[in-house]
Amino acid sequence: MDEVAQVRSFNRLVTRQVGALQERYLGHRPLGELRVLFEIGSEGATARDVRARLGLDSGYLSRVLRALERDGLVHGEPDPADRRTKRLRLTPTGAAEMRELNAIADDRARSVLDPLTPEQRRRLLTAQAEVRRLLAVSMVSIEAADATSADARWCLGHYFRELAERFEEGFEPGRTLPADRPDVFLIARIDDQPAGCGALKEGEILRMWVDRAHRGLGIAARLLAALEHEAAARGHATVRLYTNRALAEAQTLYRSRDYVEVERFNSDPYATHFFEKRLTASAAA
Numbered sequence: 001m002d003e004v005a006q007v008r009s010f011n012r013l014v015t016r017q018v019g020a021l022q023e024r025y026l027g028h029r030p031l032g033e034l035r036v037l038f039e040i041g042s043e044g045a046t047a048r049d050v051r052a053r054l055g056l057d058s059g060y061l062s063r064v065l066r067a068l069e070r071d072g073l074v075h076g077e078p079d080p081a082d083r084r085t086k087r088l089r090l091t092p093t094g095a096a097e098m099r100e101l102n103a104i105a106d107d108r109a110r111s112v113l114d115p116l117t118p119e120q121r122r123r124l125l126t127a128q129a130e131v132r133r134l135l136a137v138s139m140v141s142i143e144a145a146d147a148t149s150a151d152a153r154w155c156l157g158h159y160f161r162e163l164a165e166r167f168e169e170g171f172e173p174g175r176t177l178p179a180d181r182p183d184v185f186l187i188a189r190i191d192d193q194p195a196g197c198g199a200l201k202e203g204e205i206l207r208m209w210v211d212r213a214h215r216g217l218g219i220a221a222r223l224l225a226a227l228e229h230e231a232a233a234r235g236h237a238t239v240r241l242y243t244n245r246a247l248a249e250a251q252t253l254y255r256s257r258d259y260v261e262v263e264r265f266n267s268d269p270y271a272t273h274f275f276e277k278r279l280t281a282s283a284a285a
Contacts (some may be wrong), residue, residue: 028101036064037073037090037098039213044089046079048154053213057189073097081172082157132243136217140192142226147185147199155187155197166246167270177268179206184230188219198223203236208250220253232279237278242271 028034039050051061065088068074073094081086089096113121145152163171182199188210189195196210196219205227210219231239241259243250251273257259259275266274 003099009162018152028104032060033064033068034101036061037068037094037101040074040090040094041098042089042090042095044087046085046087048085049158050088052154052193052195053211055193068094092248112261115251118148121153132193133218136190136214136219138217140188140195140217141223142186142188142222145187147180147182151187151194151199152185155194155209156207158192158211159197159207162209162212163270167244168246171270176270182206183234184227186226186230188214188223189216195219196223198227200227200230200234200239203231203234204241205231205239205241208241219248221256221257224253224257228277228279237279238276240265240274240276242274245272 035054036050036056039045039053045053047061047065048057050056051058054061056064060169065074069076072091074088076086076088076090076188079085101229113124114169116124160171161182164258179201180250182201185197185199185207187194187197194211195214199206205224208220208223208227210223228239240252241264243254254275254277257277262274262276264271
């Protein structure tokens with residue numbers, strides 16, 4: 001079997017195993033409607049969020065949302081972050097259906113694992129993790145973008161919102177050091193939709209962020225490598241960055257890529273850890 005035929009055979013097996021071909025996925029609704037319900041979740045989301053995270057056509061998403069609203073599962077309300085935007089939330093009925101669907105989905109996942117021995121389960125889960133990472137490599141692109149574009153604003157808006165949630169001291173964008181007019185602003189995309197971002201300004205890496213829906217796929221490492229390449233191409237021998245104590249996973253990433261913690265080098269009130277890396281000649285290649 002050649003490579004293309006093997007990929008197609010794998011895709012057919014997966015769609016059958018997860019029940020994606022059934023008119024009523026998990027015995028309830030079409031798969032598209034359920035994925036939108038899941039993406040809205042307990043925290044809510046804008047239509048732009050859902051479209052970006054699922055790669056859906058705006059017309060198709062509008063039809064799905066109308067069906068969910070008609071059935072009393074979803075409603076819209078003004079978004080606190082932007083009163084011009086409607087934030088989608090699950091109704092009590094929608095939340096109850098999601099709990100039921102999650103239980104059914106958990107049972108279906110267990111039905112895959114139950115016939116396997118412990119060693120077979122380990123092999124399956126390891127293989128799934130590897131397939132997930134490799135599929136991400138094939139789906140993700142990183143490209144330069146205007147730092148004032150709609151996609152850049154979407155990324156930065158979610159980035160700032162997450163910092164406000166995670167920092168012990170809260171977060172106000174007006175208090176952090178500005179990153180306007182960067183040398184380059186990169187956006188990671190999946191199916192042409194934004195999934196993360198990062199900027200480089202005068203040899204300093206800023207605004208590194210990956211959307212929660214796409215974490216665990218190696219996107220942050222690829223963004224970091226791309227920004228290092230941009231820094232080396234601009235003649236920087238070293239690159240610097242900083243982060244907050246609450247972002248432990250960011251610190252782990254930086255250390256894994258040979259960043260060394262150094263003394264404070266700016267006055268950003270939210271910065272608690274400062275890193276520096278000496279770039280090699282290969283970084284610019």
